[in-house]
Amino acid sequence: MTTRKILLGHGGGGRLSRDLIAQEILPRFGEGPLAGLPDGALLEFGGQKLVFSTDSFVVHPLEFPGGNIGELAVHGTVNDIAVSGGKPLWLSLAAVLEEGLDLALYRRVLDSVKAAARECGVQVVTGDTKVVARGQCDGVYLNTAGIGVSIEGFELSQGAVRAGDQVLVSGTLGEHGMAVMAAREGIAIAGGVVSDTAGVQRLVQAAAPFAAGVRFMRDPTRGGAAAVLGEIVEDTSIGILLDEQAIPFSPGARAIAEMLGLDLLHVASEGRMILISAPECSAKILAAWKALPEGENAGVIGRVSEDAGRVILTTAIGGRRLVDIPRGELLPRIC
Amino acid sequence: MKYIEGFRDADAARFLHDKLAATGEELAREGRTVRVMEVCGSHTMAIARFGVRGMLPDTVSLLSGPGCPVCVTDAAYIDAAIELAEREIIIATFGDMMRVPGSRETLAQLRAAGAEVEVCYSPEGALVLARNNPEREVVFLGIGFETTTAPVVSLVHTAQAQGVRNLSVLTAFKLVPPALDALIADVEVQIDAFLCPAHVSAIIGSEAYRPIVEQHSIPCAVAGFEPLDILYGVQVLAEMLAQDKPALVNHYARVVRPEGNLAAKTLIDAYLEPVDAGWRGLGELPRSGLGLRERWSAYDAAKRFSVSTRGGSFDPRCRCGDVLKGKIIPPQCPIFGKVCTPDNPVGACMVSSEGSCAAYYRYSRTD
Numbered sequence A: 001m002t003t004r005k006i007l008l009g010h011g012g013g014g015r016l017s018r019d020l021i022a023q024e025i026l027p028r029f030g031e032g033p034l035a036g037l038p039d040g041a042l043l044e045f046g047g048q049k050l051v052f053s054t055d056s057f058v059v060h061p062l063e064f065p066g067g068n069i070g071e072l073a074v075h076g077t078v079n080d081i082a083v084s085g086g087k088p089l090w091l092s093l094a095a096v097l098e099e100g101l102d103l104a105l106y107r108r109v110l111d112s113v114k115a116a117a118r119e120c121g122v123q124v125v126t127g128d129t130k131v132v133a134r135g136q137c138d139g140v141y142l143n144t145a146g147i148g149v150s151i152e153g154f155e156l157s158q159g160a161v162r163a164g165d166q167v168l169v170s171g172t173l174g175e176h177g178m179a180v181m182a183a184r185e186g187i188a189i190a191g192g193v194v195s196d197t198a199g200v201q202r203l204v205q206a207a208a209p210f211a212a213g214v215r216f217m218r219d220p221t222r223g224g225a226a227a228v229l230g231e232i233v234e235d236t237s238i239g240i241l242l243d244e245q246a247i248p249f250s251p252g253a254r255a256i257a258e259m260l261g262l263d264l265l266h267v268a269s270e271g272r273m274i275l276i277s278a279p280e281c282s283a284k285i286l287a288a289w290k291a292l293p294e295g296e297n298a299g300v301i302g303r304v305s306e307d308a309g310r311v312i313l314t315t316a317i318g319g320r321r322l323v324d325i326p327r328g329e330l331l332p333r334i335c
Numbered sequence B: 001m002k003y004i005e006g007f008r009d010a011d012a013a014r015f016l017h018d019k020l021a022a023t024g025e026e027l028a029r030e031g032r033t034v035r036v037m038e039v040c041g042s043h044t045m046a047i048a049r050f051g052v053r054g055m056l057p058d059t060v061s062l063l064s065g066p067g068c069p070v071c072v073t074d075a076a077y078i079d080a081a082i083e084l085a086e087r088e089i090i091i092a093t094f095g096d097m098m099r100v101p102g103s104r105e106t107l108a109q110l111r112a113a114g115a116e117v118e119v120c121y122s123p124e125g126a127l128v129l130a131r132n133n134p135e136r137e138v139v140f141l142g143i144g145f146e147t148t149t150a151p152v153v154s155l156v157h158t159a160q161a162q163g164v165r166n167l168s169v170l171t172a173f174k175l176v177p178p179a180l181d182a183l184i185a186d187v188e189v190q191i192d193a194f195l196c197p198a199h200v201s202a203i204i205g206s207e208a209y210r211p212i213v214e215q216h217s218i219p220c221a222v223a224g225f226e227p228l229d230i231l232y233g234v235q236v237l238a239e240m241l242a243q244d245k246p247a248l249v250n251h252y253a254r255v256v257r258p259e260g261n262l263a264a265k266t267l268i269d270a271y272l273e274p275v276d277a278g279w280r281g282l283g284e285l286p287r288s289g290l291g292l293r294e295r296w297s298a299y300d301a302a303k304r305f306s307v308s309t310r311g312g313s314f315d316p317r318c319r320c321g322d323v324l325k326g327k328i329i330p331p332q333c334p335i336f337g338k339v340c341t342p343d344n345p346v347g348a349c350m351v352s353s354e355g356s357c358a359a360y361y362r363y364s365r366t367d
Helices: A015-029 A069-083 A103-120 A175-185 A201-213 A224-233 A251-260 A282-290 B002-008 B010-029 B041-049 B075-086 B107-112 B124-132 B146-161 B176-185 B199-204 B206-216 B227-242 B262-271 B294-299 B320-324 B356-364
Strands: A041-045 A048-057 A086-098 A123-132 A140-150 A166-169 A214-218 A239-243 A274-277 A299-305 A311-314 A320-322 B034-040 B060-067 B090-094 B117-120 B138-144 B167-174 B193-196 B220-222 B248-250 B272-279 B283-292
Touching: A048 A069, A048 A086, A069 A086, A069 A103, A069 A140, A069 A201, A069 A214, A086 A103, A086 A201, A103 A123, A103 A140, A166 A282, A175 A251, A201 A214, A201 A274, A201 A282, A224 A239, A224 A274, A224 A311, A274 A282, A282 A299, B002 B227, B010 B034, B010 B227, B034 B041, B034 B176, B034 B227, B041 B060, B041 B227, B041 B356, B060 B176, B060 B227, B060 B320, B075 B090, B075 B107, B075 B138, B075 B167, B090 B124, B107 B117, B117 B124, B124 B138, B124 B146, B124 B167, B138 B146, B146 B167, B146 B199, B146 B262, B146 B294, B167 B272, B167 B294, B176 B199, B176 B206, B176 B283, B193 B206, B193 B227, B199 B206, B199 B262, B206 B220, B206 B248, B220 B227, B262 B272, B283 B294, B320 B356
Parallel strands: A086 A123, A239 A311, B034 B060, B034 B193, B090 B117, B090 B138, B138 B167, B193 B220, B220 B248
Antiparallel strands: A041 A048, A048 A140, A086 A140, A166 A274, A166 A299, A214 A274, A239 A299, A311 A320, B167 B283, B272 B283
16 A cells, blocks of 8 residues: 555654655765765764754654653754764754744743753754744744764764674663653553653763774664664664663553553653674773763663574563564554 | 563463473374464464564464454445545544555545544543534544443443533444354364453453353463463463363453453443444454444444445455464465555554564564
8 A cells, every 4th residue: 555645654763754765865865975864964074074963853742751842852963963973062943833832831942952952062053933823833843953073983884783792772761752652641650751851972972982892873762772773784684682681661661661552662762872882892881871870771782693684582581573663653552 | 560570480481381392292192283362462462572472382373363453343444434534524543543454545544635533542532532622523433342342332421421412433343252153163263272362351251251162162261461371371271172171261360350340341231232243354243243222323423424334345365364263374375574564554464563464574574
């Protein structure tokens, strides 16, 4: 069943999104720095190596436990630059506002942008504001673009990943997606679940001394860890073997995922990163991460295998299953 | 989450595996099989998600039955929902109905074309939509087995009590026991034992399967959705086969009572009555569904808007029916994983994450 219209699933970060980009974007713009679709473009200018990235934010609800669209907009672009091996410096901020938006809410959003930018060490240096008629957008849409300088020593590429490498994650996975879904649907659980939205730039800095052993970094946003890992191994001669018991999840996120029948490996984080390192560096990077508050739950969750093209999970009970790239929209199951 | 960890213990799983392997071998020496059908879609999902199938000895096989409500939904039903949406009626639905193929298109495609199709996490969401849009008609897609029937009936009950008049339900409720009867009656289907649903049984009670054991001498075990629940259920069924003592056992007593949920059953009976129902793959089965009683026809979307949920067509290469009956496993279907994928589902078994084909595709694809 082919489609002639854009489906919501085309924005889900899964296979549908990738197909759309492969069919519509790459043929038009795929030459040069966009090739390979890195999180940020690596650009050489005047002897400097720069990293440039952009992201748009359309979250509903605008405010959720642990954050709002403002800090999300900062973290999203900061993290794309950071995992591209860059130190983020400057941001642009563009807002599309809906007629009738509560000004007090917009102030809270902007205050969050300011606080998050300060925390991440970036400056908002240019911007734009548009207002559209009621019903033409959902309160606030934000776009940020960012520029950073490349950190010396990182030589990152999916192609550098090889069998025997270690897969590290900087913290518990899927909290952002579950916090937003729970807020959207009014699901309240004991203990709650709070978005993990945060900058990962300090984690990247902490890994910089071992840059020669870092093969690849990415933040598992839409599509979750499954999409990140699936993309690394797809159409290659390597695979990834994950150990379910080693993957950090928070009890709250697990409870909501169990209830909605979702796989947390498919759920977005907004303040976590996945790093693939040479085996001799993983313990050092892990120790450096664990010394930071944002890395306290970091762990080695698996290793790169020779099982071509497949991400396999060893389940806690001792079974094995394939971890597939999610398709599109995350749809809760009927029962 | 200590509660859940206890049902996912690797040592206990190994112990059950070894016992099961011994029993399976004993039966194999007598030339007998251990073909267990897990009836419920949530079992299928759990089996795939925890990798249970790969933990079974070669002598034991699990067949996925017709227990995913989305999978057994007829194309004609989707066509009817689409027809309603095209008449500017707001459609409220559980999420995984969005991608079920009708004869021509899916609700997701219809939504992209401008129709109002809203995903609800619970039937109550439809009530909110009806209240917020008093000048519009809202139709909830009431599909599912006994588990989901109860909350949807409670939606009608609340709407009726609160005088909400712009809400109705397009019903395609299904009953589990008549489907099991149909499977047993099909001579091509070889099933040695049933792993009976967990949540459906919480409503209908474990005693609902008594006739199957007594009339057909097929062992039945009600089991929960955790991997150890499933392994234990299968192990007990194999043991009953080895001892030639078919019985009904309830291993999900922490949730399921013999008589079921009487409050839910009373409510269902007040609003619904048995009707003949069309099942994708199984065809029309007498008294295998539930429809609104005449008295409540104001809440019956099919009557209210004169749409038919019968007829419809779909890709003839799709072998959903044989998958649902346990005659083939998904990879044996000629279009599985090639033409029919979760991105482009042909049959409904590929649509829902509970569907046999989707579960196979996501978790155990080996090609």
